[in-house]
Amino acid sequence: MEIRTPDPPLSDGAVTLRPWTLDDVAAIARACNEPEIARWIHQMPSPYGEQDAHDYVLATQAGWREGTGGFFAIVDAATAEPVGSIAIHVIDPVFGNVEVGYWTAAEARGRGLTTRALRLISRWAIEVGAERVQLRADVHNAPSLRVAEKAGFTREGTLRSAAYNQRQNRRIDYAVFSLLPGE
Numbered sequence: 001m002e003i004r005t006p007d008p009p010l011s012d013g014a015v016t017l018r019p020w021t022l023d024d025v026a027a028i029a030r031a032c033n034e035p036e037i038a039r040w041i042h043q044m045p046s047p048y049g050e051q052d053a054h055d056y057v058l059a060t061q062a063g064w065r066e067g068t069g070g071f072f073a074i075v076d077a078a079t080a081e082p083v084g085s086i087a088i089h090v091i092d093p094v095f096g097n098v099e100v101g102y103w104t105a106a107e108a109r110g111r112g113l114t115t116r117a118l119r120l121i122s123r124w125a126i127e128v129g130a131e132r133v134q135l136r137a138d139v140h141n142a143p144s145l146r147v148a149e150k151a152g153f154t155r156e157g158t159l160r161s162a163a164y165n166q167r168q169n170r171r172i173d174y175a176v177f178s179l180l181p182g183e
Contacts, residue, residue, distance in 0.1 A: 001093045001129045002067030010072070010120045015113050017072035017086065017120055019064060020057045024073055027082045028053035031105035040141050041103060042165040042172075060087075074117040076108065083108035086117045088125055088133075096131035102147070109143065118151040126181045136174040138165075145175055153177035 010017040020028070029050045031037065038046035045052050063069030067090075074084035084104035091097050100121060104114045122133045137144040139158060149155070159174040 001090055001096050001098070003064070003070040003088060003090060003098075003128075004067060005064055005070070006124060010124050011077065012116055012120055014077050015116045015120065016075040016077050017117055018075060020060045020071055020073050020082075020085070022054065022057055024082055025050050025053040025057060027105075028056060028085075031082075031084070031103070034106050036106065037103050039167065040138055040144065042163075042167050046167065063087075063089075070121075072117070072121065074102075074104070074108075074113060076113060084114055084117065086114070086121050088121055091134075096129050098125050098130045098133055100125075100133060100135045102144075112150075114147050115150045118147055118153075122151065122153075122179050126179075131181065133179045135177050136162075137177070139173045139175050148175075148177040151179075152183060153179045154183070 005019055029048055032044060032048040060071030063071055069089040071087045073082040074086055076083045086102040088098050088100050091099050102114055125133050135148055156176045156178055159176055161171040162174045163172045165172050
């Protein structure tokens with residue numbers, strides 16, 4: 001299974017998913033420098049600057065070229081502004097297993113845009129051959145857990161002590177969710 005840029009871009013009229021570009025660097029840096037994103041995405045540099053965003057965009061472009069991952073800007077269709085990110089990674093090409101992850105800029109939270117984006121990317125992944133779409137979220141990250149549930153994912157269980165969040169000085173338990181074809 002390979003991930004290729006969808007043409008046309010994925011959209012439901014409220015959100016559009018499109019690949020990140022270097023024109024998005026300032027918006028990425030502004031969003032990712034926000035404390036709540038740094039709190040939950042502990043692998044992300046903090047503080048987060050424009051050079052970090054530039055490097056991120058270049059890495060996302062490499063994922064598209066290699067067919068191993070698709071990195072989308074979540075764009076508010078009403079304003080044409082990026083309001084978040086959603087990515088999909090092939091974790092098992094033989095069995096068609098992919099994993100998604102997302103973040104949302106502070107000003108866009110609570111509007112249902114990330115849930116819409118998760119539905120879009122998940123349906124698209126299944127259409128292009130995914131047999132399992134999964135995601136992991138820190139069990140303490142209630143907003144992220146709600147997004148998964150509202151998008152129709154099934155909570156399967158918990159990966160106990162699966163990572164370490166240095167910013168919070170604690171081991172992380174991840175809730176594991178999945179969506180299968182036909183669900």
